[in-house]
Amino acid sequence: MIVFVSGGARSGKSDVAEQCVKRLSAEKPRYYIATASVYDGEMADRVARHQASRGAQWQTLEAPLAIDRAVAQVTDGHGALLDCLTLWASQVLYASDLSEEAGMALLASTLRDARVRGVSLVVVSNDINEDLLTDNAETWRYVAFLQRLHVQLAAEADSVLEVVAGRAVEWKMAKEPQ
């Protein structure tokens, strides 16, 4: 089961995503795949706040780039939360030798692996494409790349949720198991 959760800043994406993981898999531990690297105080605060709210039954895997290797470490049938694709996309573009195509392929193989092994993977990302169109070429490249990932993920996902003020709007609904 693949779920894609996105929304604006502080819309409650992480909470919705955590509830999703809990609902989809009762197995413990649950896995938190962090794409963030802690490089300053503000980021440390954010990480600490999120960790405290998740509680002890989550195991953290750090994956600034290798989300495929992180998902490979998740036990078959367990739930995992990948937080977040926005940061991962920027690391693919600006902190790796990967091409955009290679990034897309890496995401595709990660999703495939999760699906094959029955991992309930919930992916969180930010909606940043409904602002005034930027005339900065680099920003535009980033928005366009992130959107390619989002479209790919939404097509692959069983369920797609938009979070608004902590509420989940269903854009694509998973079929109920028979």
Add this chain to the structure above:
Amino acid sequence: MQLFIGGARAGKHDAVAARFPQATWWRLTPGQRLISAADGLAEGTPLVVHSVFDWLAASVDPLQDDDETRRQWQDDLKCLRHAAQTNDAALVMIVNEIGRGIVPMDREARRLRDLNGWFCQDAAAQSDQAWYVRHGLVMAIK
């Protein structure tokens, strides 16, 4: 008329192309009135009008009153719908959602953002169906 609205690279083009594979695509020309899109109409062929934002950005007269500008495109939308009907052609309009960011510091950018939003509202009001496109998925909003 059908309206497809969504953010940058949200998948609007593909969503429209999949639904109207035979359509003529009409890029609005800066400096020309909206009704000029009627030149793209052909009997029984859907017409997709796009690049509204670029058209607005390039052709809005800084001296013209916004209400007057708005009345002009409202009239043009009416005429365009009528022309499409006469040609038995589906009319599809693609517009950008750009109103969900921080208010721009620049006055011109603010005005353009407002105009774009009004255009979207006016086009939606005159549409029989409106669709919100997000990450390649399509949701009916009218």
